Amino acid sequence: MNFWQQFKRNRLAVTMFRLLLVLYVLAILADFFAPYHYDDDDVMHAWAPPTRIHFLDIKQKVITPYINPYTFSTNEYYRRIYSVEKNVLIPVRFFVKGFKYNLLGIWSTDIHLFGVENGRIYLLGADDRGRDIFSRLLYGSRVSLSIGLIGVAISFSLGMIIGGISGYFGGWIDTFIMRVVEMIMLLPGFYFLLALRASFPPEMDSRQVYLLIIVILSFIGWASLARVIRGMVLSIKENEFVFAARALGLTHFRIITRHILPNTFSYVSVAICLSIPGYIIGEAALSFLGLGIQEPYASWGNMLVLSQGIVTIEAYPWVLAPGVAILITTMSFNIIGNTLRDVFDPKRKIL
């Protein structure tokens, strides 16, 4: 029975896996699925609540979905109170023309999955400048979903190779590497992140900031993993199959990569899935503090800046949508991680 068949037995994990797949597809094709550009603002719709889409007309007959346009009045606190004009129907169109973009960076097109020709559609409400939170969520997921994968890829390949070398060769190599690891682990992670970020110019391009965050997070992340891997390698290398591999004349590199490190996969697969949320949250925390991705670019972290005041949350609870997205993503990775741990354990493969 292969890994995938075993994995499929856990319904929850499969659901979460599919959910993540959907999220990743949405992130990759964000231009197509988003009705508006991430910086497309409309002051007349600031703080607009989520739009209700109607499928039935007044006589309860199914017609093409439509929305009603917003109007607003201000209350005594100068807060906008939105209402809808019930007698004006704006049909929701599929594959409508919108802003121009390059699909997957190849095809230049302006077709979007859905949209309205006049008025505005806000699936998850609008933010303070009348930008569509749903669109920004999609664009933000590009940052938040990729930062975990890239960060984990860098830090885990570093951690596994360095930990593997340290444990396998032992001696002064081991001592040296472990002292370096301890020095890195001594750094208080988040404050180190803040200090490093602060030492770079604040007007940096968002793409540079994005790469910088990945590098900083991976640089902190590999050390603790290398330490655990080194411990596991120390015990695995005393197994007789490693001696047999050495007697056969396999190279050290092959023994480490093919015979020792794969036997740490049950741990590593869990650790990967459990540390991806760390990267997502790390980026979100930086952006939340205004040190990460800068406006007008979207990331789940800097979208949450809006929810810093309890008054805002109380009045416009839809600004928490990125928080829910973070919660769902991190939970998915955790659940998948736990399932993978069971699947990767070769001794459990009895059925």
Next chain:
Amino acid sequence: MDLLDIQNIKKYFKQPWGINYALDGVDMSIKEKATTALVGESGCGKTTLAKTILGFYRPDSGKILFKGEDITDVKTNNKLVRENIQIVFQNPFLSFNPRYTAFATLYEAVRAMNNISKKEVRGFLVESLNSVGLGEEFFFRYPHQMSGGELQRLSIARALINKPKIVILDEPTSSLDISTAVNILKLLAKLQQEALLSYFFISHNLKLVKRIAHYVFVMYYGKIVEYGLKEQIYGFPRHPYTKLLLDACEYKMKDYPASGSKHKQGCVFREICPHSKDICGNEPEKTEIEPNHFVFCHFV
């Protein structure tokens, strides 16, 4: 000339409680196309010697010669050692990478020496499985799906696949039940005749050794105490430790403390030996009492 010559090998391990004289001047030779057995109790340095021959430990002093070529430092003659000396381990359950099927294990072994693709090698691997009495149905089984005896057969197949000259058998039967052990021994004897192998058979079980060995070396805490042809050792044991081992097979042995030798100088067995005298504090001479039969004792 002997196939493998081990000359005065010393290997000490520094421990917090003192030095462990794991190998203290071991002289041995392994004859071609014959089985040389090394007998001794647990912890006396048998496995250390095997690992030293394979270059996993670097000896503190001494020389190991394979057909006259120095292989003490494995790095200089790596290819020669890997092609000619292979090992079968004691515990079949730890001898295999749990992520590799039988096929992958054997292919990895072939691939280490030659560069062949998986398709070309398949027939060869089936043959090698059959030669150790395993059918094709074991090809895609993982180690945890096989029994100890089957794994030990696979281990032998892996050791023999690159046609080595010497196979070190590090207690290959001691974690198997007696009927499986006898089967494995028969298989080993058959393979030896077919491929003209030399075995270096490490064991603590003198009864099993009697079945398979041609030459027997008796080791006690880092030193060889007696060696000779099988008939000589079993027929006329001269060293008190050899006698004790033979008695142990019949459950006639008296109790004695299972502590290692703490002495660098003198006879290693003198604390337990019933004939021990002051003279045993001196290094015993190697005495040839018959042709090929040597004893390290003051009283022969």
